[in-house]
Amino acid sequence: MTDLLAGLGRRSLDFFERLGRGHLFLLRVLASVPGLVRRPGLVVKQVWSTGVQSLIIIVISGAFVGMVLGLQGYNTLVTFGAEESLGLVVAKSLLRELGPVVSALLFAGRAGTALTAEIGFMKATEQLSAMEMMAVDPLRRIVAPRFVAAIIAMPLLAAIFTAVGVLGGYFCGVGLLGVDDGSFWSQMQAKVLLMEDVVNGVVIKGVVFGAVISWIAVFEGYDAVPTSEGVSAATTRTVVHSSLAVLGLDFVLTGLMFN
């Protein structure tokens, strides 16, 4: 019994200690972000590589999610004779929820893990140490550009996911099920709001999710135990923690935005 309590105590201490370290780390990363103004090339290169890494999986998943939305939406709407609103339903659900959330989950699995593994490997092979000794701060040179790049790439990927998803819904609804082409688009155009749907959904959620995922990913990599086992454990933690964080935050953000 005392063992159990002691174990529980130790685990919660560990947890809070890590949480504290994570926040301190975030502060240090944020402090080195302004320095990137002088070297935008570093960020652009990372946006390019993280973006391209995740692009294929984002496009394919976006298409399928949109197609499923088309099918399910049609089934429900047709019972009310409201299948002309299919475009609106597909677009709103993608913009507000599915676009940012699903692409964030995919992004965590694809780019987040790659980020953790890369930084963890660099630590394990003393590359970060070597940089320090060459008077190059790894936080500035390696971590900060990756952190910022993920924040930029995430809303872009969410936007691509959403756009492809709408096309997927169009393909199913108009192409396969015979919804009227004109009303699919016109309903969407009339009822989708720039601030309410696009900015709140894809932009704000995309940026917030991107920030959380890249924070978790770079911290796990930088904090990894410098062995192959340590790096693999850190990679796993990145997926688990960032997925949970995305879903939890989505609930909070939706609550704040749409109610």
Add this chain to the structure above:
Amino acid sequence: MAITSDPTQSETLVRIRNLHFRRGRRAIFDGIDLDIPRGRITAILGPSGTGKTTLLRLIGAQIAPTQGTVEVDGRDVHRLPLDELYEQRKRIGMLFQSGALLTDLSLFENVAFPLREHMRLPESMIRSLVLMKLEMVGLRGARDLYPRELSGGMARRAALARAIALDPMMIMYDEPFSGQDPISMGILVRLIKTLNDTLGITSVLVSHDVAETCTIADYIYVLSGAKIVGAGTPQELQAEHSPTVRQFMSGMPDGPLPFHYPGKAYLDDLLEAPR
């Protein structure tokens, strides 16, 4: 040498006083005093696992001592503000035991890395500087290879080229000779000597290769059991009577220096029932 005769600068570049450092409960250093003179080759010898690499990391201020001071060029590196520490590090080259090349960059880019990070130089200049350093270590032809395509010895030489890229005032070599064949060993020994003689670069050489070290070092410290057990010129050490130093210098298995990591007696370990 021009640098050593400058009256404003003292003879000693690195001054270590009463250095204590522990890993967990194990004391790696237990009150060490050590001076590294400017413009000379100082070797640090000692059995595997005594803390030679750790000592270099303490000098580079990558880890902090539990007690004591490390002064480089008259300033305590562990009390320097971060930006001054980074300025200091630009003037110190370090050759890592593992090489620690950046795996995503080619050999050329690895050597160019510190130049690109710290100086605004035209590409043609970077190119000639990098090729010059690579030529010194015999790897100019391998400049387009990636670290994964190099052997251990080649990687170490490449790392050496990178360590001298910024023309530092001091270079710390962590086991430069291991994994080298007799020819590249000879070249490395000569290279270290040349860098030292012609450019007046202070060299700190960590090794357990007694014979090679004795041929180039001006002064040698022998580390063992968290203490300095011997110090002197190669000749002095070879004539030294202390059993520890004699054992190490001649490589005898029996003597006061333990080959084993500290632990309980072998027999007890064998007899102990597994839990």
